[in-house]
Amino acid sequence: MSFRFIEEHSDDFPANRLCRVVDVSSRSLRAFRNRPAILKKWSDLTTLAHIREQSRLSLDSYGRPRMTEELKEIGLNVGHRRVGRLMRQNGMSGVRTSKHKVTTDSKHNFNIAPKLLACNFTADLPNQKWAGDISYVWTREGWLYLAVILDLHSRRVIGWAVRNRMKRTWRSGR
Numbered sequence: 001m002s003f004r005f006i007e008e009h010s011d012d013f014p015a016n017r018l019c020r021v022v023d024v025s026s027r028s029l030r031a032f033r034n035r036p037a038i039l040k041k042w043s044d045l046t047t048l049a050h051i052r053e054q055s056r057l058s059l060d061s062y063g064r065p066r067m068t069e070e071l072k073e074i075g076l077n078v079g080h081r082r083v084g085r086l087m088r089q090n091g092m093s094g095v096r097t098s099k100h101k102v103t104t105d106s107k108h109n110f111n112i113a114p115k116l117l118a119c120n121f122t123a124d125l126p127n128q129k130w131a132g133d134i135s136y137v138w139t140r141e142g143w144l145y146l147a148v149i150l151d152l153h154s155r156r157v158i159g160w161a162v163r164n165r166m167k168r169t170w171r172s173g174r
Helices: 002-009 015-022 025-033 037-057 064-073 081-089
Strands: 130-139 143-150 156-163
Touching: 002 015, 002 025, 015 025, 037 064, 037 081, 064 081
Parallel strands: none
Antiparallel strands: 130 143, 143 156
């Protein structure tokens, strides 16, 4: 943008003064004038090929910031504005996922289980105390429910199950 401004007004003012006004070096102006447009397009095409490859590897989930990080990790010297421009021009965008799902309904009429452990989560021998929990994991295919049972003596998983919906009976995954 600055170089175009300089080119448009170079008949009225000296190029050195215009470079100082828009805060660019005269050396970069010379590089802009001498660099063929084909090199810029070639550079954009190679960067776009890398963007498409990284997008494929990430299952089209990366947006501009993460895509820029990935390209820098593989050795490309690119800026986030260029990556954003190339992604936008080619109809690419990251997939936004839901960050939070409300999973607790405290206003119910069901029985509440007694707190048998009384916040004492240590055990002297194996298989004395077990603890379990259910966690919700978002994937591209939807929510998955993960149930895990731990032995509080060894702190090891003794059973787990994964399902795409909540069920009353789950078979152990281990």
